[in-house]
Amino acid sequence: MYARPTYEVETVRAARAGDRGAIDELVRSHLPLVYNIAGRAMNGHPDVDDVVQETMARVVAGLAGLRDPESFRSWLVAIAMNQVREWRRATVTTLSALDEALGLADPGSDFAAVTITRLGLSGQRRETAEAARWLDADDREVLALWWLEIAGELARAELAAGLGTSEQHAAVRVQRVKRRLESARSVVRALTATCPELAAAAASWDGAPSDLWRKRLFRHVRECPACTDQASDLVPADRLMAGIGLVAVPAGTAIGLLELARTAVVPVVKGGLLAKGKAAAGTLLAAKPVAVAAAGATMIAGGAVVVQTITPEDVAPRRAAPVIATSSPATAPRTTGPPTPEPKARSLATPTRTGQASQYGRTVDTVDQPPPRNRPPAPLPRRRAGQVALAGEYGHARHGGPGLTKRGHYLTITGRGYFLVRLGVLYRNRTGPFPPVTWTGLKGKVFHVASGGGRRLDDEQAPGVTWMGSPETGYVRLPSGHQQIWQNEFYYIDGNVTLHNNDSGGADVDFTVMPKTWADVWADISAKPDQARVILRYGLTRDTGDDRAPVPQYVTRRTPADPALVPQQSEVSTNQ
Structure with missing residues (x-):
């Protein structure tokens, strides 16, 4: 379960009051969460960046209207999921044709592949990520949120807010998706073996994972002793997913959003961020530096965003430019508060070179x-x-x-x-x-x-x-x-x-x-x-x-x- 840091509410309050450092901190710290929600719900479609950017622009623009700072994450997740659904409604009639015409429907570039590659997944964790491909769009929305709940990034109330339902109904939907994910994992495992009857059942399958073919192939898997035995050692998905981290955000997405956060003004007066911020979003976020996005990822660490160039595995490693993480003095009180009972820590200066200094080593x-x-x-x-x-x-x-x-x-x-x-x-x-x-x-x-x-x-x-x-x-x-x-x-x-x-x-x-x-x-x-x-x-x-x-x-x-x-x-x- 996600445990909200004590400083998060203070950061939201400061952002609502117009503290630019607080706005920057909110965008920086929540960008990976929004990216992973949209990425899994949209199965890694190239429009993920656009949905993430629009979500964060709406969050920054709407901060002044947020009544309860403690509900910030639920509000954020709900905006992200609404943007995903809006994208799906706007594209559902032309998406497949456009993807085929533009060459975007590359099964090797979906979010399962991104998760496997960037996080280096293997074994059953890899199979779990692959199994997500076999779920339909509605189930992927639930999975996107449940995955993050298991990883400790979301609370159940925030998951429910994202689904637009009560916690009780959200629990029912999660259980349903868990069963479907487990059936998909069984199918993924069975397809790696050599069952002649399964091969016959899949004779007309085009090789693209889908909810329809998951149901068809699972009918065979659950009735076939050999295929059932293949899945006998599967560890429950929630135990596996808990150990999988967040996928890094492409640098092009991060650069524009952080620039927006740094130049935004919270609309505490008329004509503030609500006008200026959206204009900035249109200019800065649409730029999407392709060269950087193709080669980079952001690291959220040390109180600052670090744009880190990633060398592909099949290319000889190169000397990388230094990356720097620093904590801003203006935001230090918010970023150094512990989320659990704070220890009575001593604030220490650098040890002097007298007395204790000789003890080093x-x-x-x-x-x-x-x-x-x-x-x-x-x-x-x-x-x-x-x-x-x-x-x-x-x-x-x-x-x-x-x-x-x-x-x-x-x-x-x-x-x-x-x-x-x-x-x-x-x-x-x-x-x-x-x-x-x-x-x-x-x-x-x-x-x-x-x-x-x-x-x-x-x-x-x-x-x-x-x-x-x-x-x-x-x-x-x-x-x-x-x-x-x-x-x-x-x-x-x-x-x-x-x-x-x-x-x-x-x-x-x-x-x-x-x-x-x-x-x-x-x-x-x-x-x-x-x-x-x-x-x-x-x-x-x-x-x-x-x-x-x-x-x-x-x-x-x-x-x-x-x-x-x-x-x-x-x-x-x-x-x-």
């Missing part, structure tokens, strides 16, 4: 035992933060940040602030020894401040199945002495350091790096355990607030020719 991560699952984390000290920039060579974005997906990929992290390293162990591709992530060329200090993501990767998601392997595939093995990895690892940098992927043919590992704020870190590690959202445990605070805080393993101030050779026991306490 003496504490290095080591093997530790998991804390009790229901024990909340200790208060997280608040360190001084500014800008964090990322630059390097990488593959493509996953979970909203640059993805280091193979050996040779690296990112140099520069500045002062918090950042996330989200690990992905793709054990269905390869198992074997885990290739440690290494850090080279450290100047200044880096600390391991917290671990979160709702789980350690050795936690069980099903009997014998962890995020590091299963009885069927085998397990990824950490080096002796390696600290157990959590889904999300949080760090603080004051200086610069380069992070390396050292994948060498053993376990298939990738990871994503994103700038974060203190509030982001606290919200993650303090999230209450919730099986439905695959939050299996509270996170863990590691930061002590001074130089005694732990340093990650495999860190060095040197720049070796082969970063994979950095020793496990970090040596960083000299040459400060």
